[in-house]
Amino acid sequence: MFLRNGLEPWHLLIVAVVLILLFGSKKLPDTARALGKSLRILKSETKAMREDGSAPATAAAPVAHVTPAPAPAETPAHPAP
Template identity: 60%
Template sequence: MGAMQPMHWLIVAVVVVILFGSKKLPDAARGLGRSLRIFKSEVKEMQNDDAAPAAPVVAQAPVQLPAAQVTATGAAAPVAQPTEVKPL
């Protein structure tokens, strides 16, 4: 004999209906269904993220900022630094 006989299940069902009421049970079941649906879609999305190949990373050459600009004569002229603008 199993641990839960049909009579035991009937008693459990009656206790649940008494505790929660017949009006709240459909709402609770609907909320549980929505939660499971959201959970299922999130798990599926996580699996799709893992299965999708990662885009190759393209290495870029470092950007060099000029410390000085070369003039027509070949001499280096200093680059003017931007000045700070104060709000009015």
């Protein structure tokens, strides 16, 4: 089988080179920082949902459906004579 040993160090090196080529060396730290921040937020939100989710999912209140407001009618650019 082709991937019987899983990831090897040279695989990670190829991924790193491709990322540097795609994003550039100046944007890569900002991108990694934003990704880390997003993952921390996701982790804290899932933890909060687990702590608050003591009630079964079937006992949750129904979700109210919001209907969008109708779009305003367009006025003609030139009034009819």
